[in-house]
Amino acid sequence: CKFTTDYLFILYQFQMNPSCSVLSGCAIIVRGQPRGGPPPERQINLSNIRAGAMARRAAQGQPDTKDTPDEPWAFQAREFLRKKLIGKEVCFTVEIRTALGREYGMVYLGKDTTGENIAESLVNEGLATVRREGIRGNNPEQARLCELEDQAKSSKKGMWSEGGGTHTIRDIKYTIENPRNFVDSLHQKPINADVETPEPFAAEAKFFTESRLLQRDVQIILESCPNQIILGTILHPNGNITELLLKEGFARCVDWSMAVYTQGAEKLRAAERSAKERKVRIWKDYVAPTANLDQKDRQFVAKVMQVVNADAMVVKLNSGEYKTIHLSSIRPPRNEGENKDKDKRFRPLYDIPYMFEAREFLRKKLIGKKVNVTVDYIRAATGPGEGTPAFPERTCATVTIGGINIAEALVSKGLATVIRYRQDDDQRSSHYDELLAAEARAIKNGKGLHSKKEVPIHRVADISGETQKAKQFFPFLQRAGRSEAVVEYVFSGSRLKLYMPKETCLITFLLAGIECPRSSRNLPGGMQVAEPFSDEAMLFTKELVLQREVEVEVESMDKAGNFIGWLHIEGVNLSVALVENALSKVHFTAERSAYYKTLVSAEDACRQRKEKIWANYEEKPVEEVVHVSEEKERVANYRPVYVTEIADTLHFYTQDVETGGQLESLMETMRAEIAAQPPVEGSYSARRGDYCIAKFADGEWYRARVEKVESPAKVHVFYIDYGNREVVSSTRLAAIPPAFSTRTLPAQATEYAFAFIQVPQDEDARADVVDCVVRDIQNSQCLLNVEYSGATCPHVTIQFGDTKDDVGLGLVKEGLVMVDVRKEKHLQKMVSEAMGCTALNIWRYGDFRADDADEFGYSR
Numbered sequence: 001c002k003f004t005t006d007y008l009f010i011l012y013q014f015q016m017n018p019s020c021s022v023l024s025g026c027a028i029i030v031r032g033q034p035r036g037g038p039p040p041e042r043q044i045n046l047s048n049i050r051a052g053a054m055a056r057r058a059a060q061g062q063p064d065t066k067d068t069p070d071e072p073w074a075f076q077a078r079e080f081l082r083k084k085l086i087g088k089e090v091c092f093t094v095e096i097r098t099a100l101g102r103e104y105g106m107v108y109l110g111k112d113t114t115g116e117n118i119a120e121s122l123v124n125e126g127l128a129t130v131r132r133e134g135i136r137g138n139n140p141e142q143a144r145l146c147e148l149e150d151q152a153k154s155s156k157k158g159m160w161s162e163g164g165g166t167h168t169i170r171d172i173k174y175t176i177e178n179p180r181n182f183v184d185s186l187h188q189k190p191i192n193a194d195v196e197t198p199e200p201f202a203a204e205a206k207f208f209t210e211s212r213l214l215q216r217d218v219q220i221i222l223e224s225c226p227n228q229i230i231l232g233t234i235l236h237p238n239g240n241i242t243e244l245l246l247k248e249g250f251a252r253c254v255d256w257s258m259a260v261y262t263q264g265a266e267k268l269r270a271a272e273r274s275a276k277e278r279k280v281r282i283w284k285d286y287v288a289p290t291a292n293l294d295q296k297d298r299q300f301v302a303k304v305m306q307v308v309n310a311d312a313m314v315v316k317l318n319s320g321e322y323k324t325i326h327l328s329s330i331r332p333p334r335n336e337g338e339n340k341d342k343d344k345r346f347r348p349l350y351d352i353p354y355m356f357e358a359r360e361f362l363r364k365k366l367i368g369k370k371v372n373v374t375v376d377y378i379r380a381a382t383g384p385g386e387g388t389p390a391f392p393e394r395t396c397a398t399v400t401i402g403g404i405n406i407a408e409a410l411v412s413k414g415l416a417t418v419i420r421y422r423q424d425d426d427q428r429s430s431h432y433d434e435l436l437a438a439e440a441r442a443i444k445n446g447k448g449l450h451s452k453k454e455v456p457i458h459r460v461a462d463i464s465g466e467t468q469k470a471k472q473f474f475p476f477l478q479r480a481g482r483s484e485a486v487v488e489y490v491f492s493g494s495r496l497k498l499y500m501p502k503e504t505c506l507i508t509f510l511l512a513g514i515e516c517p518r519s520s521r522n523l524p525g526g527m528q529v530a531e532p533f534s535d536e537a538m539l540f541t542k543e544l545v546l547q548r549e550v551e552v553e554v555e556s557m558d559k560a561g562n563f564i565g566w567l568h569i570e571g572v573n574l575s576v577a578l579v580e581n582a583l584s585k586v587h588f589t590a591e592r593s594a595y596y597k598t599l600v601s602a603e604d605a606c607r608q609r610k611e612k613i614w615a616n617y618e619e620k621p622v623e624e625v626v627h628v629s630e631e632k633e634r635v636a637n638y639r640p641v642y643v644t645e646i647a648d649t650l651h652f653y654t655q656d657v658e659t660g661g662q663l664e665s666l667m668e669t670m671r672a673e674i675a676a677q678p679p680v681e682g683s684y685s686a687r688r689g690d691y692c693i694a695k696f697a698d699g700e701w702y703r704a705r706v707e708k709v710e711s712p713a714k715v716h717v718f719y720i721d722y723g724n725r726e727v728v729s730s731t732r733l734a735a736i737p738p739a740f741s742t743r744t745l746p747a748q749a750t751e752y753a754f755a756f757i758q759v760p761q762d763e764d765a766r767a768d769v770v771d772c773v774v775r776d777i778q779n780s781q782c783l784l785n786v787e788y789s790g791a792t793c794p795h796v797t798i799q800f801g802d803t804k805d806d807v808g809l810g811l812v813k814e815g816l817v818m819v820d821v822r823k824e825k826h827l828q829k830m831v832s833e834a835m836g837c838t839a840l841n842i843w844r845y846g847d848f849r850a851d852d853a854d855e856f857g858y859s860r
Contacts, residue, residue, distance in 0.1 A: 021198075022085060025051025025077025025128055026119075028107065030090060039203075046119045047095050047104045048145055049128040051077040052159075057174050067174070072165030073158055077127035081118065082194070084109070091115070106141070117141075123148045126158020201281045205250035213241060224260040233263055246271035249281030254423065258433055259440065265433040289377035289427050298375050304366040306546055309348065310358030310416060313366065313399070315373065316543075327407040328376040328396040328429035330416040332358060333449060345687065347462075353455035354448050358415035363486075365409075366401065367547050374398045377427035398430055405431055412438040414448020463561065464497060464508040465688070470561035473505065477554040477563065485509075485552050487545045492519045493537025493578060496545070496567070498552065508562040512555055513590030513599055514575045516583070517613065533613050537583040544577065545569050555593075566595065579603050582611035638783040638799060644749060645723035646774045650759045650766065651793065653723025653749040654784060663721060663748050667702075670740040674701050679734035686715045686730050691742060694719070695732040703736060703747070720747035754808045755787035755795040758818040769816045776800075777807055 022028050026046040031039045052074030058065040091112055094105040108115040122128040123145050130145045153160045176182050219235040234241050245251040246268055253272050258265050276283045290298050302315035305322065310332035314324050333354040349355055379394040399406045408431065410416045418435045421428055429435055443450045463469040477483060477500075488506065489497040494516035498509045517534035545567065554565040567574040573595060578584035580602040590596045607614045641654035655663065674693070684692065686706045694704040694717050708716035712730040719726070720742070760766045783799040798807045811817045 022078055022082040024054050025074060025081060025122060028081065028085060030092065042103065044092050044094075044107055045102065045104045046122070046128075047106055048131050048142055049119050049123060050131055051122065051128040054078060055170065055172050067172075069172075070169045073127055073168050075170055076158070076168055077122060080122065080125060080127055084121070085118070090118075120145060120148055124152060124157075126152040126155075126160045129159070199282075201250060204281070205245065208245065208248065208250055209241065212236060212238075212244075221263065223262060224257075231257055231260060233261070240267075243267060243271045247274050249275035249278070249283050252282065252423065255421070255432070255436070259436050269433065286426075290375050293375060293378075300373055301370055302373055303370050304368065305543065307359055307362040307366065310355055310362065310410070313362065315371070323395065325373060325399065326379075326394045326396045327410070327416075328398055329419050329421075329432055329435055330407045330411060330429075331419050332416055345685075347460075350458040350460045354415055356458050357448070357456065358410060361410065361413065361415055362406070363547050366406070369401060371399050371401045371406070374400075374430065376430050379427065396427070396429075405434065407431075408434050408438045411435055412442055412447070414442040414446075414450050417449065458504075460499070460504050460506060462506040464506055465561050467559070467561035470507070470557055470563070473503065473507070474554070474557050474563070476503070477507075480554075482551040482553055482568070485550050487548055487550055490538060490542045490546055492516060492534065493541050493583060494575075495562075496541070498550075509552060509567065510558070510562050510564045511575045511578070512564050512566055513587055513593055513595060514578055514584040515587045516578060533583055536612070537578060540578065540581060540583055541574065544572075545574060566593075573598075575599065576602060579606070582606035582609075582613055585613065634787070636785055638785045640781055640801070641784045641798075642781050643777045643779065643798075646770055646778050647723075648766070648770060650757075650769060650773065651751055651753050652773070652777075653751055654782075655721070655748045655750075657781060659745075659748060662745055666740055666745050667721075670703075670737065671701055673737060673739075674734075682731050684730060684733045684735055686712075686733055691720070691736050692717070692733050693736050693740075694726070694728055696726070701734075703740065703742075704733075705747075706733075719749070721749050723749035723751065751793040752784070752796045752798075753790055753793055754811075754817075755797050756820050757808050757811065758820045760817060765816070769811060772811065772814070772816060773807070776810075782807070 023043070026049055027043060029041055029043050031041050033039060052071030053068075054074050055070045056068040058067045085107075088109060089111060090107055090109055092105050092107040093113070094103050096104040098104075106113075107118045109118065110116070119128070123130060130142075130149045132146065152158065156162065159165055213234065213236065216236065221233040221235065222230060223233060224231045240263065242251075246253065251272075253268055258268065261268065275281070276286050276288070279286055300317065302317050302323070302325075304313050305316050306314040308314065308324065311330055312324060312326045314322055316322055333352050335348070335352045349359060375395060375397045377396050379391075379396055381393040382391050407416070407429065411418060418432075418439045419428075442448065446452060461469065463473060483500060484502060485498040485500050487496055488499050491497070491508075494511040494514060496509050496511075498507050499505075500507060516537050517531035519534045519538060520530035548569055551568045552565055553568075554563045556564045558564060575584070575590075576595060576598055579586060579599050586596075586599045586603045590599050606612070607617055610617055640657040642657055642660065643652055643654050645653040647653075670693070679693075686692065686709050688706055688709055690706045692704055692706060693701045696702055696719070702719050703721055704717040704719050706715060707718050707725070710716070714727055715730050715733060716725065716727050717733070718724075760769060777798065777800070781801045783801060783804065784796050785798075786794045786796050788795050799805060800807065808817075812819060
C-alpha cells in the first residue's frame, strides 16, 4: 500500500473467471481465490470516466415503470470490456470508497500496474467520456485520459463519430411471443450468444448445498415426475436441506411443485417467511405487502354488511367505518363466452354460471355475522387498458369465521378458482397452499365450476318498472299473504329491490304507511336535492335488511309497476322501525292498516322527544279560527317561449327564449366534439330511461331519452330539448358525452296544455284542432302564462308574439274546442270571455253534448 495527499491507493490482484461479469462499460465484478467457501467478489467502478448506461427492464409488478433502452455506444463499451477481461488476470487500485460502500479505482490487465490501463483503452476507442469536472491539473493519469479523449474526438472514433450513435442502440425483446415457432425456425442452427450475469447468491447457494450434501449419506423421498423430471426431497441427518435453503435466504418457494410436496408445505412457507423477516440474502431488499399498515389495520374483527358478487364484501368496522374487502388469491366465476342474446341486458349475478351459487353461499354464511380479517396485501389501482377495465385500489385479505377460511371453503365447493402468480409476485394469500389444495380436491371431485354436468340456469324476470308484467304478478303476490324475499338493493329508506325466490322475479317494493325523506335524484329537470335525514334513513334500512331474508305483504301497486306493502324481518316491521327511529313520518294511507295505531304511537313519541326529522317541530296551538275567504286574483305574468312541438293530444312543448343561447352553444360544441371523435356505430346498448344522443333525419345529433326498447331496430326515443318523439335503430344512438348531460344544461323542452279548453274526444275533430295549432304557432315565438296545475303538466294560456291575441280563445271562437268550466273565482273572467265566443265548426249541428255533462250539473 502507498499513500498520497489526494487518494488512498490499495493494490489488489484478482483472477477474473468466466463466472464473473462485466456490468457495463465502466463497472466490473472481480473474483478472488476461494478459501473455505465461495471466492470473494467485488464490484469496481472505473474512476474518472463514464460509459453509457445499459438497457434495463421495467420492474416486474410495477405497472407504472417502463423499459429503459441502451444509451448510444453503451453496449459496445460493455462488449469491449467483456472480450478483453473475462477470464483474464487483473489487478486494480481502489481510489475512493463512498459512504454506501461503492468502490472507484483503476483496473490493469495483468499482475501489476504496468499492464494495460482499461480506462485509457476505453477512452482511446471513443467508448467512454472523461469526467473533467473532477480532474486535478497535477495528476498525470487524469491528464493522460483527457489527451486520449481529444485524440478520439479528432479521429471521430466511437461516440465521436457522425450520426449520434442511434444505430448502436439494441432493440431488445424480453419475452418471446411464440417460443415454439422461435425454436422451430432456428432448430439445429448455431446462434451467437453470451451468458449474462447469474442471479445474486447463486454461487453461495451452490457452495451451501455442496458443503453439506456432496458425497454424504442421505435419504431421498420421491414426490413426483412431471415432464420426465424427478422431484424429491433430500433428508440429511441434520435436517431437510430444502428448509435450510429457504431459511437462509438462498431459495424461494415454487408454487407448482409445492402442490406435490408431502413433507408439510407449511414448514417451507414458514422457513421462507423467516428469511423475509430477517431480510437475508435474496430477501435483503424485501418489503412486506402490508409493511405500511398499522397492526390494527392488518388484523381486525368486522361485521359483514353486503356480499359483492362472489369474491368481495363490505364490512363495518368497530369504528363505524365501512370497508370493501376482497378475498385474497381467488377469482369468482367468469363469463367464458359472449352473450348470445344481444337484445337481453347482461346481468352477471344470474347470467354467469355459478355466480349466483357463489354469492348465495357467502350471503347465507356471512351476512350480519362478525368475521376475522387478516390483510394479505393491497392491490394498487390500475388504469384502463386495451380490452381491460380500470380497477380501484383493493384491500385483499383472508377472512375467517369460526376458524373456517371462507376463500378456501368457496374454492373447495368449486365456486371460485385460485389465481396463479409469477414466481416473484409476493402479493398473495397467506394460505395460498391451502387454496391450491382445495382447488385440487374440487377438480378431482368435479365440484361446481369443474363439474361436467350442465351448468345451472337462473331465469329471473326483472319486472321493476314493467307495468304490464307487474299487473300479471300482482294478484298472486296479493293473495299469497306473507311471501319470502331477499333484499337485493336499497334505493332509499323506503324503496327497495327484492328477489322473490318462489316466483323467481325481481320487484321494486315501496314501504306502505310511511313518508320517508327522499334521497337526491337526477330528474329530467335537473338534480333533486336530498331531503334532511334521507341518507340516515337509507343507511338504517341497509344495515337492517340488505341481503337478508325477509317476509313481505303486498297490498297495492302504483302506476309505475312498483309494489306497495309491509316488510318484516325477524318479527320487526320495517315501516314501524323507521318511524320509531324518527326517520320517517306516518302517511295518511296507514289509517286502513292493522299497524296504524303502532305507527301513530311511535310517531307521537318521537315528536315529543324532537328527534331527527322532528327536531324543529313546533306544536301548533289549537285556536278557534274564523275562516275568511279572500278572493284570489288571476296573475298574468307572460314570458316569451319558442313552441317546438305539438302533440296529437293537443299538448305542446316549448323552449324558454332566455336559455335558447345556452342550448345553441351546447349543441354546437357537442356536434364539434362528436365530429372529431365519432361514436362507434352499434356500440351503444339502449336501456329504457337512459339519456343518450340520437341522430335525427337531418343527420345531426340531438340529446334524447330512451322511452322503450322493442328491439335493436326499434328504439323509442324522446328528444328532450324539442319535445318530439321518434322510433330509430340503435345504430343511430350513442352514449351522451358527460360534458353535455342534463347536469350541464337541463332538458329544454317543457310540456304544457291549453287552459280553459276541453280537447275534443272525436279523433277527426281533434285532428282539425291540432292542424290549426301547428299552422298557427309551431316553430314560432309566443307569450306564455301558467294559469293552474294539471295532472301531468301545467295548463297555460298562450298569445301570439306579434298581435298578443290569445291562441286558445281563437280556437273557441272558431268553434274547434269547448270551454273547460273552472270553479276558481279568479278564473271566472277568462271562462266567461271564452263562453261568449261564436259557435262554429263542432257546433254547426247544434249542441251535441249529453244532458248529463258537467255543464248540466252532473259528473260522470
